[in-house]
Amino acid sequence: MTRLSKILGATAFAALLAGSAAAQSITAGLSAAPSSMDPHFATTGQNQQLAAVLYDRLIHIGADGSFVPGLATSWEVSDDHLTWTFTLRQGVTFHDGSPFTAADVVFTFDRIPEVPNSPAPFTQRLAAIDSAEAVDDYTLVITTSSPAPGLSTDLSTIYIVSQNVGDAPSADFDRSIASNGTGPYRQVSYSPGENLVLERNDNYWGEIPDFERVTIRFLDNAASRVASIQTGEVDFIDSVPPNDLQRLQALAPVTVVSAPSARMLYMGVDQLEETTIQIDPSVGNPFLDRRVREALSLAINREAIIDRIQFGSGLPANQFAPEGIFGHNPNIPAFEYNPERARELLAEAGYADGWSMSIHGPAGRYVNDTDVLLAIGQMWSQVGLDVEVETVPANVYFGQATNRDFSAFIVAFGITTGESSLAYRNVLGSVDPDLGWGSNNRFRYSNPEFDAALAQAFEAFEDADREAALQEAARIAAEDVAVIPLYWEGNNWAVRGALDFTPSPDGRSLVTNLSVR
């Protein structure tokens, strides 16, 4: 053995030791801070991706999108499709040592509608449930007033808390007093917007994570996230800006993990009335004409946006569900880029001279969102429209969009449940607050044919029927150009040293997906 290789060997050994010692405790830098640590406060992604590691759910979603047992080991549905019987996992304990029983589930269901000030409540996900009863400690019976095939999906996002939580307010979860779940990690401390410290739950019933302690730092600034992983201040970051992918990839200790996401960005165009707010009433509402919507879609060069603005991260989209998500329709053709045809269609529809309008988008909500909106402005200008581009701070943007202050605007919908039904129900279903349809349908697309196909998907109990119905809904939406799909965002994470990250289909930055390589 030469001297050099001895030194190298020693260094490698030291590095290995250092690696394993460091691996016991890791620091993660996440881009989005939660609005509360109360797992029932908001259904937003940043809240759920933390709730999911602290709390458990009755049903989990597997890597292939199928339902797998969580806190419920098995469940069956009665012949009339109205009664669900869950057999619960035995021997599970909460972080405070108390045993998990059916009463905790019932308590959780009762607590959810009581959480005040929730900006995005979970209540809708329990709407199908008529009553929930703890028959004994490990048997839970849920009855629904009408068949609810979507119940398993809904329950896969309900985080079970201990009944010891009592009537603790959301703030007690932020103070780490009330936090009591059965998840793989338990909450040690939390300071809002700063950090969250987690400790491994060694009594977890499932796969026990590799790390004893995880400190999550909230780094909403992309540049500081990238700098932190470069300098080794953190071992893991999410939402790597596409601009920095190449540079990070070139760094020896850093590995970039990329996966396509099920989050589709689209332009919503107002289709409610004969006029629309951002367009002069004398022009009318051009978006009511399908040819116009198709023309606007033909005018967009999706490849160029992905290549020039997103540095190749992302895939051109033609429907909400990408391949691999239940409900994806493989027969829908890609939306092509053809500005000449777009101009022809606009002329056919009687808009040869175009019209003036402002288009809107959030600033800083999606990756490079301002640039994407400007590019769309460019492309629409080039087929003859007179477009002004306005970006709005993300915190007021969605309120204004819901208020219908915009005529054409950029939004995204991320599928996190492994199937497309929620996307279609919330975004494209005709608005019906009683049914809970169209809650994100800010542009008021409404097509009875589409609603019928979607309704079928919600009634069908057999997977094959459900899939066929969802694919039919996707086909109608694409043919109608209900929205103008842009692309599925790419998800990029970076890990340092001997860590590995396995993306899950929901695209969340779950610290439980981190492991030692």
Next chain:
Amino acid sequence: MTALETRPSGPPKSALPAPERPIWRVIRDFSKSHLAIMGLVLLLTIVIAALLAPWITPQNPYDLRSLSIMDSRLAPGEVGFSGVSFWLGTDGQGRDMFSAILYGLRISLGVGLIACTAALILGLTLGLVAAYFGGRIDTLVMRLVDLHLSFPPILVALILLAVLGRGLENIVFALIIVQWATFARMARATALSERNREYIEAAQSLALSRTRILFGHLLPNCLPPLMVLYTVEIANAIALEATLSFLGVGLPATQPSLGLLISNGFRFVLSGQYWISVFPGIALLLLIVAINLVGDRLRDVLNPRNIT
């Protein structure tokens, strides 16, 4: 009253030896410094280039129709998709940097000038009124100024823009709000030392109207130090506008000012595409240095202690 005013006021002018007009003295003193001349030439070049921007740039960077993202992030000198060559490169939207910089300079200069002039007028009026009348009015105005100056300008501007939203009028308004207090304080301080001078007494003993004393006698004698402050504050306003745009609360994304251009390019600097940030940065630097050179020299020239 009227009888008093019609009396001949003071000795006839011809009785004094004809003094050199102050403006010529200022120009003569100013041109003694080569650095200041350089600054002035640079400033004039920038101003003229900015004014002529629509005629001397190959592209209107604010017209979405003339941009193509296929031309984005081209290095300086590269030839674009449409056959145009971009001597200073292009940004992430395919804007020609040279055009974008000249248009950006127009915005910077315009915003700086308009905001500062308005702030000067507002601050000057309030400062003079406070100094001349004293008492409660003085206390009221000056405590307001104190309150105002106790907040960092960037913070005040950020809050205002967060409430008002983006846009050219809003940023001008925010800059006026941020800057008037500085002018008011300076105007009051100068006016206080001037108001006890003999010519004011003389004017008062002639029972001239207050407005006339304020604006006809007091104001012209307070102007020199304020003009120096004015030039410095223009540079400050331009820098502040750039900062606000850099932070994303200034001008809309379709009309990038220099600050927004720098901020847009910031994301690409580490991946080697330096030109998107660096060139507008240099332009901003040159503009501010030029204004400061001129302002510094003006201060030396107008300082009463330097006048023999």
